[in-house]
Amino acid sequence: MGKPKTIIEKIWDKHVVHQEEGKPDLLYIDLHLIHEVTSPQAFEGLRLKKRTVRQPSRTFATMDHNVPTVHRNVIKDEVSKKQMDQLQVNCEEFGISLADIHHKHQGIVHVIGPELGLTQPGKTIVCGDSHTSTHGAFGALAFGIGTSEVEHVLASQTIWQSKPKTLNVKVNGKLGTGVTAKDLILAIIGKFGVKFGTGYVLEYTGEAIRDLSMEGRMTICNMSIEAGARAGLISPDETTVDFLRERKYGPDKTVFDQVAADWLDLASDEGASYDAMVEINADEIEPQVTWGTNPGMCIPISGTIPNPDHAKNTNERNEIEHALAYMGLEADQTITSVQIQHVFIGSCTNSRLADLTRAANIIKGHKVNSNVRAIVVPGSQSVKIAAEEQGLDRIFKEAGFEWRGAGCSMCLAMNGDIVPAGERCASTSNRNFEGRQGTGARTHLVSPEMAAAAAIEGRFIDVRQMPVPTA
Amino acid sequence: MEPLRTHQGLVYPLNRTNVDTDQIIPKQFLKRISRQGFGQFLFYNWRYDENDQLKTDFSLNDPKYINASILVAGDNFGCGSSREHAPWALQDFGFKVIIAPSFADIFYNNCTKNGILPVKLSENEVQKLIDHATATNYTLTVDLEMKTVYDSQGFKANFNLADYPREMLLNGWDEISVTLNYADKIEQFEAQHVVY
Ligand code: SF4
16 A cells, blocks of 8 residues: 555546656646637637647537526527637537537536536546536546636647645534535635635545535535635545436446446545645534625624624725625624525526425425515526426426526626626525626525525525425 | 746736636626737726726726736735636736736636736735835836846845746747647557546
């Protein structure tokens, strides 16, 4: 037995194509996912230099950021349409598989990768999108890249990377009833800040992480980037293997068990060492709500909005004051007194079948508050179909939710689904930046359950205190 | 990419922390399919009001910064979305150097791939630069060969940049051409590497 290794080191060592003193390593990429917004300039670059795509079969494309979630046959926004058409042209020209807007596999890139079994333990995965960290839930080394790097990966199937430092995020204990993976990751970012992960790959470990479903793990890894880390991952176990059985692009049935055994071997070895470590107790975590303009600005549902007078330094004071002004909130106000006008259930953080099922369980037998406009946007067409087969669409619609087609939608409001200026949205997405959901829009990040509860009440409420539905 | 060895320019101070790429270039401008022309949309929601008129209360709109080419900002600059449109917009607007106590990883990388030099200095040094640039017309020189930043009044600070991006920037190399010299090694690797 050699020195115990982390999964990060194991994956890294298996992918180094070239190593040289004073340079980053040249790392092989197993899976390259692309979407319409960050790829056009990369293909333009290839064409200008008369280059080809090295491994079209290791590249998979979909449309998600721009796609309308209603009236999908006629795309009214000319510029969006042009970008989507361009992706189609690029994929045809370079021989890349594409799930276009009408394809049954279309969806948010970070939802369809796992769903189709493209995402697997031990793979190196990149995409021109910061939430590529999501795929780390499977024990893959997955990170977001810029468009120049997209072009580089298309041309060479490799990327220059310095070996990252590793950070163990250990979550002890168990999450309480009504407290979800989303609350956990918000609490972690709230506690350690929006840049504690910068320069590291995070590995989430501990009892509460082991207990999570794959959907919960994806929610956690998804928001690693909100902690500053390009990648976050979780060692594979039986939960991972079970999820991947019989997926469309997964290993063939005949070799699956053998491949799965190799996956399990990737898990970090007992006694492996990390460059840094943080710890948090799951038992103490309550449902969370963000109050400010970055995901670290969050408080438990029993909490009050921070007061700039209690800031640690001038920078923090300025930041709190600025955020309060933008968000239209008062210092020391309880979060449960904050009224909302919009609810968005969707995004690559929380739009999978399990997320929608849990939200529907809260909604069942209730009505959306008359001051609230609420929408559900499934993460993929497959999620949408599966949800409809289980009748979730009916539960949402009967309560007064709009039931939409798959895409990024109101997470970044690029497709026309926006929150108007000055209005407030309880959102299951991952970023509450200024203007993210529309110019002047005010975003509060929450779990699907908390979003559902807020839709009914018209304000934030502890989902654990929701009345039991009548039906 | 243009080689970048030394650069002297006017400093624009942006005294804010955690400036995310959604602020640097809002999503409504990400729908273009070429790399050019993003400068006009830089910090759009801070620079323009609802009627697309320039706001007077945002410092970058002050005519005195019109020729600024060095941006100095607070901690964790460029966090959030991986959009390379952010460095494209900064560059197209005229910025060649960005100085901050820390940067988000993807943004930092994206800068070096586009001929923008990201410089990490200490919080104290950055605060000094912000104070100077807020008070007067302030010019700095950045020397990438020596890895120093200095002014004519005695301020001088060293910074670190890994050898690889430094060499790329100094020479203005096209990274893909460099990598394609390793095509044989990539081929050998692929021959023994199984992907399911
Ligand atoms: S859902 Fe939101 S965060 Fe996820 S890929 Fe789409 S825009 Fe990005």
